[in-house]
Amino acid sequence: MKILYITDTHIRGNNPANRIDNLPETLKNKLREINKIAIENKVDYILHGGDFFDTPSPSLAITGEFLEIFREFEAPIYVISGNHDLFGANLSSLPRTLLGFLSRLGFINILNPGVPIYIHKNNVKLQLTGQPYHFDMDRRSVELDYVVKKGACDVAIHMVHGMLSYEKEFPGDVTLIEQITNTEADITLSGHNHLGFGVIEKDDKHFINPGAVVRLSNHKSELTRNINVCLISLESKIDCKLIPLTSALNGTDVLDRTKLEEKAAMELKLEMFASEIKNVADMERMNVKNIIDEVVEKLGESTEVRKEALKRISIVEEKFSFRDGWD
Ligand SMILES: [Mn+2]
Incomplete structure (x- = not known):
């Protein structure tokens, strides 16, 4: 049995701000190549690790293409x-998303948790x-999302849309491979x-993330990484190999680097903000804007950083304004 694993295709009809090529056309070429790889290698099943679409309800015109x-x-x-x-x-x-709709039509098969x-x-x-992804991914017990029992079968494969990593390389919620080797x-x-x-192979188990099929951000590592899919062979033993897509253009040809340095500096400052805010005691009883002012004063940051932090918080507040008890 052969399987091709791909993830994070983020199907969309337009370009993110930092892309200088035509992302939808590049993505179509990648998907055609993925099918070619599947056919040439006589792949039996294609597994997709989530973020199939970039939005839950993309236009029918784009989806159709x-x-x-x-x-x-x-x-x-x-x-x-x-x-x-x-x-x-x-x-x-x-059930209200286009992905759910495609599953109802039998076009794709959706895996449900615990089934x-x-x-x-x-x-x-x-x-x-x-x-699938949920709000508490990488926050609640890792056993619930990452650790599965093997029933009566030869090989067990588990897919998770979560921030699995081999080391803590960036701030935020992460699950480490060493936490789930059981x-x-x-x-x-x-x-x-x-x-x-x-x-990554650990204790006779394989942990795989080939990386997203698309490059959405102009993160420095996005400029240099290969765009990979993973061919998994379950013939006599488990064999997993990454295959780089030749249709993927060079990172430097698709990502706008002019704002890169500027953005990296801003991101770093925002990360410091986030960690400072986490350190503030009794924050639930304080107005979030007061917290920001306190952090600004403590770090001596510019008004631009403060403005950006406030803007991001307002977006989150707006998003959650329908929820009772949110203030
Ligand atoms: Mn994604």
Whole structure:
């Protein structure tokens, strides 16, 4: 049995601000190449680690253009929903999303949490489980999202749309591979972390994130990384290898670098802000703007940084304004 794993395609009809090529056309070429790789390698199934779409309800015109390419795919697709596939990153909204709609049509297969699927093909019995994104991903017990039991099967594969990593390389919620080595899954596939970490083997288990199929941000590492998919062979033993997409253009040809340095400096300052805010005691009883002012004073930051922090907080406040008890 052969499987091709891809993740974070973020299908969209327009360019993010920092892209200088035509992202939808580049993405279409990548998807055509992915299908070619699948056919040439006689792949039985394609697994997708989430963020299939960039928004939960993209236009039918855009979706149609991409689905014509997916219609050429010969192998069935199994997918978990990522935060971008859902309204408000809320799993209960899945039936109202386009991804949910495609699943109802039988165009793709969505894996639901806690519901294993068993596939028997070419003398291999595969157990497939998937954990879509949810609000508490990488915050609640890792056992609940990353650790699975292996039932009566030859190989167990678990997919998670969460920030799995081999080391803590950036701020925010992360789950480390070393925290989940007690999983009984032979292969754990993750998405969400766009930079990926490739294939890591630990205690006879494989942990894989080939990285996102698209480059959305102009993060420095996005400029230099390969755009990979992962071919998994379950013939006599488990064999996983990354295949770089030749249709992917060079990072320097698709990402605008002029704002890179400026942005990196701003991001660093915002990260310092976030950690300072976390350190402020009794923050629930304080007005968030007061906290920012306190941090500004403490770090001696510019008004620009303060303005940006306030802007971001207002966006979050607006997003959550419907929730009771939010102030
Ligand atoms: Mn993503």
